[in-house]
Amino acid sequence: MPITPATLVAPAKINLHLEILGLREDGYHELRTLFYPVDVPCDLLKIEPGHDDHFYIRCPERPELETTSNLIYKTWKAYGAATGFQPGIFVTLTKNIPMGGGLGGGSSDSAAMLKWLNSEAGDKALSQDEMIALAATLGADIPFFLMDGPAWAGGIGEVLTPATVDLTGMTLLIACPDIHVDTPWAFKCWDEKNGFPNIAESLTSQESGNKNPAPVSPADMVNDFEPVVFEAHPTLRKIKDNLLEYGAKKAAMSGSGASLFGLFPDRVTATFAAKALEKDGIEIFTMECQ
Ligand code: C5P
Incomplete structure (x- = not known):
């Protein structure tokens, strides 16, 4: 089935509050954090049909991201393994969110890719809970970007509760x-x-x-x-x-x-x-x- 070309907007986040509660047996840390989505800066992912079931990525500003260690590629691969839906795509990534800055750029790119794949997958699409579980295997901050708006997070970041944060006028x-x-x-x-x-x-x-x-x-x-x-x-x-x-x-x-x-x-x-x-x-x- 042909895919729908799209340009995905991947916003950044800040943590308005971040408490580290302790070290877990699995080596991760239990957190209590308040995520707040931010439109500026945001990354852009232009998705176009690729060849067969291949994945290509171009990132003119950051060519070092054009590898299979890119989280967007890992996301595409993991979604394919989970659902059997793995369309060939060509991704052009415009990287505006500074890397290694605590703004969640890589996580947001991954969530944008997951959401797009799920919107294209037809009857193979995952439920929201399945999407959150898959996202958490890819990175602790990714589930938040599947939400719409601010959220409190527990667990390693994947146990989410929508939050009301009123910063109007600021x-x-x-x-x-x-x-x-x-x-x-x-x-x-x-x-x-x-x-x-x-x-x-x-x-x-x-x-x-x-x-x-x-x-x-x-x-x-x-x-x-x-x-x-x-x-x-x-x-x-x-x-x-x-x-x-x-x-x-x-x-x-x-x-x-x-x-x-x-x-x-x-x-x-x-x-x-x-x-x-x-x-x-x-x-x-x-x-x-x-
Ligand atoms: O999940 P993600 O790949 O973003 O996490 C990067 C690293 O940060 C993990 O390998 C882990 O060492 C640490 N981490 C943690 N507790 C969390 C989130 C991340 O210890 N809640």
Whole structure:
């Protein structure tokens, strides 16, 4: 059956709040995090019919992504193995989300590919629960991108509850310095600093995700990665301090970094901060919150 060509928009995310609850037996960490989707920056995946059942990928800005270790390829392969639906496609990836920045770019690309495949798969299509389970095998942040809107996440990130987050009128500024943080390294540093705290056996993924996450006010929001990542990269602490000095009501790191975000009360204050940070060579994205 011929496929429908499409251009998929893969948004970024920030973590408004991120608590690490402990180390699990499988080596992953149990989290409690509040994901918030962000339209700027976003990646684009142009999908065109390929040859037979082959997969090709082109990424003019980042040719190093044109390999089979690309998560988009792994996603296509995993979906094919799970459903038997594996159409030949040609993907042109426009990479706008900085890599290694804690903004979920690779995860979002993977989720966009999953959603498109599922929309094309006809009677082989998976249910939403099956999609989330498959996404979690590909990466802990991917299930969130199958949701529509902000969500609390428990488990390793895959136990999701839609969240109401009202940032209306605020301007979100994301600062992306040219620093790349390796997520497994950041978790390892957190383990060492916190004495390898194992998560209580009684706290299963399901329970942690469903434990009725209490609303967290912006003032209480934390990112447990900050102490360890700031220790290794003091520049990041400085950028967070700058965001607050320039008028952000809240500033924090996203995921394991290195991106930081600030929530500003209005566009003028955010624009002033953006200009000041850009002078230091930091890439800036801004978005009016709806
Ligand atoms: O799932 P993903 O491939 O994005 O995770 C990358 C690495 O981050 C994992 O291999 C694991 O070391 C670590 N991780 C973790 N706990 C999580 C998510 C990721 O320890 N909840």
